[in-house]
Amino acid sequence: MRMRDGLLSAAIVLASTAAALADYGIGTPATPEEIAGWNISIGRDGDNLPAGSGDTVAGAEVFEQRCSACHGESGEGGIGDRLVGGQGTLSDERPIKTVGSYWPYATTLFDYIRRAMPLDSPQSLSADEVYAVSAYILMLNGIVDEGTVLDADSLPAIEMPxxxxxxLDDRPDVGQ
Incomplete structure (x- = not known):
């Protein structure tokens, strides 16, 4: 009798838990709208870049307000990673890996800022702000000139050092 009562109790708990989870959308297929909200990845060729634009001047303002507390006034680093400099150091014993010295695609910079920054409120920057901050960081690294405007067409065209x-990882099971 006790075993049957225990199994019955467990079945009731499982059924009520499943019902509660379903109320929160757990265990149900994601809708196209839900997927679109999370599908913000940017390809190295610029695939999926949003509309908008930003220049280095606006980027300096956004950087000062939202980024400099962690990355330093000029991207030299602080409690956050160093973002500028390091060109020519990758073969050194202690290479300085920054956006300007190490990152292969400017679109990766946009994607990372858009997805993960600022650390205290990820995904809070508008597309225009992300374009602007990307332009500013690229300017600090000498990759684009002051006043450069970035958008979905110009960002993927930037040749990173x-x-x-x-x-390339050409293993057949990895895919490119």
């Missing part, structure tokens, strides 16, 4: 510094 270390674009050819990576080896």
């Amino acid at each position: 270390n674009r050819d510094g990576f080896v």
